[in-house]
Amino acid sequence: MTISRDAVVDWIKAFADVIAVNKDYLTELDAAIGDADHGANMHRGFQAVLTKLPTVADKDIGTLFKTVGMTLVSTVGGAAGPLYGTFFIQLGSATTGKLELTMADWQAALEAGVNGVVMRGKANPGDKTMVDALIPALGAFKAASASNAALPAALRDAAQAAEQGMLATTPWVARKGRASYLGERSAGHQDPGATSSHLLLKAAADTWADNSGNVG
Amino acid sequence: MKKLINKPEDVVAEELQGIAQAHPDLVRVSMDGPFYIVRADAPVQGKVGVISGGGSGHEPMHGGFVGVGMLDAACPGAVFTSPTPDQMLEATKAVNGGAGVLHIVKNYTGDVLNFEMAADLARAEGITVEAVVIDDDVAVKDSLYTAGRRGVGATVLAEKITGAAAEQRRPLAEVAEICRQVNANGRSMGMALTSCTVPHAGKPTFELGENEMEIGIGIHGEPGRTRMPLKTAAEITELLATPILDDLPFKSGDEVLAFVNGMGGTPLIELYVVYNELAKICKGRGIKIARNLIGPYITSLEMAGCSITLLKLNDEFTRLWDAPVKTAGLRWGL
Numbered sequence: 001m002t003i004s005r006d007a008v009v010d011w012i013k014a015f016a017d018v019i020a021v022n023k024d025y026l027t028e029l030d031a032a033i034g035d036a037d038h039g040a041n042m043h044r045g046f047q048a049v050l051t052k053l054p055t056v057a058d059k060d061i062g063t064l065f066k067t068v069g070m071t072l073v074s075t076v077g078g079a080a081g082p083l084y085g086t087f088f089i090q091l092g093s094a095t096t097g098k099l100e101l102t103m104a105d106w107q108a109a110l111e112a113g114v115n116g117v118v119m120r121g122k123a124n125p126g127d128k129t130m131v132d133a134l135i136p137a138l139g140a141f142k143a144a145s146a147s148n149a150a151l152p153a154a155l156r157d158a159a160q161a162a163e164q165g166m167l168a169t170t171p172w173v174a175r176k177g178r179a180s181y182l183g184e185r186s187a188g189h190q191d192p193g194a195t196s197s198h199l200l201l202k203a204a205a206d207t208w209a210d211n212s213g214n215v216g
Numbered sequence: 217m218k219k220l221i222n223k224p225e226d227v228v229a230e231e232l233q234g235i236a237q238a239h240p241d242l243v244r245v246s247m248d249g250p251f252y253i254v255r256a257d258a259p260v261q262g263k264v265g266v267i268s269g270g271g272s273g274h275e276p277m278h279g280g281f282v283g284v285g286m287l288d289a290a291c292p293g294a295v296f297t298s299p300t301p302d303q304m305l306e307a308t309k310a311v312n313g314g315a316g317v318l319h320i321v322k323n324y325t326g327d328v329l330n331f332e333m334a335a336d337l338a339r340a341e342g343i344t345v346e347a348v349v350i351d352d353d354v355a356v357k358d359s360l361y362t363a364g365r366r367g368v369g370a371t372v373l374a375e376k377i378t379g380a381a382a383e384q385r386r387p388l389a390e391v392a393e394i395c396r397q398v399n400a401n402g403r404s405m406g407m408a409l410t411s412c413t414v415p416h417a418g419k420p421t422f423e424l425g426e427n428e429m430e431i432g433i434g435i436h437g438e439p440g441r442t443r444m445p446l447k448t449a450a451e452i453t454e455l456l457a458t459p460i461l462d463d464l465p466f467k468s469g470d471e472v473l474a475f476v477n478g479m480g481g482t483p484l485i486e487l488y489v490v491y492n493e494l495a496k497i498c499k500g501r502g503i504k505i506a507r508n509l510i511g512p513y514i515t516s517l518e519m520a521g522c523s524i525t526l527l528k529l530n531d532e533f534t535r536l537w538d539a540p541v542k543t544a545g546l547r548w549g550l
């Protein structure tokens with residue numbers, strides 16, 4: 001079972017739609033412990049990505065991901081711009097020249113993407129950031145493939161782990177990003193970046209696991 | 217939301233068009249590609265280019281400080297959102313007069329990460345870039361468990377003093393060191409009487425009761441460290457000044473620049489009341505206010521409130537502070 005180039009495009013488009021729908025929700029989460037811009041930032045970035053996608057739709061998956069990443073870097077701003085930008089640029093480096101992704105390819109790409117976010121932002125697990133959704137998701141995906149699960153099941157596991165990671169951020173005191181300025185007052189609020197990261201992995205599962213038309 | 221705007225998504229672009237129309241003698245505004253504001257005569261050959269940038273909504277910072285004796289360029293992001301690396305890269309190229317470029321970066325994760333990416337890109341194009349991160353906000357404690365202190369009021373002072381040093385054709389390493397020294401000797405703390413409304417959010421970032429205030433706020437409409445019942449100007453000034461004075465610490469015999477900054481919605485009459493209290497406190501501690509700056513220079517949209525910044529002066533800082541400056545936001549001697 002593999003993920004086709006069209007399926008990759010569908011994932012990006014699906015996530016752009018999810019962000020459009022959740023823009024205000026993400027901004028509300030950010031208003032509680034940040035500066036009320038995460039939804040707007042992500043929306044601006046992925047709308048720009050949507051207009052760029054047709055220019056690379058016939059390119060390899062690596063080029064596609066890199067274009068998404070560069071577009072995010074130059075349109076999102078904030079912390080999320082360089083972080084999600086790096087995530088996609090790393091996905092791109094890991095998938096250079098590929099026209100479809102095997103389960104192992106996706107695992108390697110996801111690992112490169114998550115490592116890229118950790119290297120750029122220097123956040124540790126438990127700091128209450130997007131890393132708290134991404135790292136468990138990567139772990140769950142690896143565990144699923146190690147136990148020979150099929151791709152759809154592994155994608156579902158990853159999305160679920162991201163969701164749990166996102167929910168786990170709520171009681172924590174933030175140690176990175178803007179939310180850390182609040183000290184104890186950041187506890188009791190879900191992290192906006194972990195929320196968008198969960199939505200990203202959920203969109204992958206929704207697009208690739210449930211829409212078998214795209215997954216050959 | 218009640219604002220003098222057309223559409224929330226057009227605010228920054230229309231503000232920049234306004235600046236371009238108002239100050240063609242001081243600046244050029246580049247809006248064809250990535251947005252930036254640059255000195256009208258940039259690049260100045262042989263001079264270190266000094267750049268800053270950050271989210272919009274803090275006007276006159278940074279765009280209002282572009283001009284002779286201060287910044288060579290400013291990169292405005294969306295409201296309260298750091299600008300992007302391509303803006304910083306284009307601005308860096310536009311001000312590169314062969315002596316290198318200094319990035320003055322306020323310590324926010326977004327600003328730091330984006331400026332880091334921009335510096336990498338500029339270096340890859342053969343431009344010498346140094347960056348100094350400003351982190352003067354004493355309201356943020358315990359750096360190990362936070363993203364570190366925020367860059368607030370000292371940024372304005374650093375931009376003025378550093379810009380003056382660059383204007384004297386000092387080399388990049390020296391200009392950067394002066395900027396670092398300003399940061400090392402400056403401390404700030406802010407408070408809010410009201411929240412503020414980010415145009416695209418449409419409602420206030422936080423709710424503050426009629427008789428409440430927030431102490432230890434930054435400049436992005438974010439809540440501060442503590443909320444408490446409203447107090448008098450004398451008590452509030454004490455609450456802000458004490459942690460500042462104790463942090464450096466400022467000592468008897470020190471000469472300082474005292475900066476009382478309005479957050480955007482506080483009238484000068486109140487800022488002078490605060491300045492009066494601050495002057496008493498400094499006097500009581502044997503600290504001499506040798507220079508001052510009072511007014512809204514690093515704002516948080518229409519937020520009511522103020523911040524206090526103290527910079528410990530030395531002869532060089534004082535000379536550079538007094539040096540001529542000609543920008544939309546600060547102007548003397550020219």
Ligand SMILES: Nc1ncnc2c1ncn2[C@@H]1O[C@H](COP(=O)(O)OP(=O)(O)OP(=O)(O)O)[C@@H](O)[C@H]1O
Pocket residue numbers: 030034035037038041042077078079080081083117120121122123128129130131176177178191192193194271296297298324325326327
């Ligand atoms: N160092 C970091 N590493 C990983 N993720 C981070 C880091 N700092 C912040 N984040 C994530 O970024 C999210 C906030 O993104 P957002 O788009 O709101 O940027 P921002 O912090 O407001 O940027 P800016 O300060 O420029 O406005 C947080 O919820 C958190 O998940």
Ligand SMILES: [Mg+2]
Pocket residue numbers: 030034035036037038078178
């Ligand atoms: Mg934010």
